[in-house]
Amino acid sequence: xxxxxxxxxxxxxxxxxxxxxxxxxxxxxxxxxxxxxxxxxxxxxxxxxxxxxxxxxxxxxxxxxxxxxxxxxxxxxxxxxxxxxxxxx
Ligand SMILES: [Zn+2]
Numbered sequence: 001x002x003x004x005x006x007x008x009x010x011x012x013x014x015x016x017x018x019x020x021x022x023x024x025x026x027x028x029x030x031x032x033x034x035x036x037x038x039x040x041x042x043x044x045x046x047x048x049x050x051x052x053x054x055x056x057x058x059x060x061x062x063x064x065x066x067x068x069x070x071x072x073x074x075x076x077x078x079x080x081x082x083x084x085x086x087x088x089x
Pocket of ligand 1: 015045
């Protein structure tokens with residue numbers, strides 16, 4: 001399976017401009033389904049990916065295969081715990 005890994009913490013999201021250091025992995029086919037054409041080959045943060053997925057009605061919660069934080073001082077890998085919908089407070 002081919003995957004897309006957004007792993008350059010030095011790059012900001014080309015949609016919102018944020019540099020959050022969070023890297024995630026999804027398949028190329030899912031990326032193409034969620035991300036607008038103008039951003040297909042650009043860096044997009046997880047928050048924007050989530051918004052695009054919601055707008056397009058794409059339920060990707062089973063397909064996020066890795067989540068990392070890559071900072072200047074430390075790197076962490078997170079365990080992905082699946083939840084269908086976020087709880088808004
Ligand atoms: Zn963004």
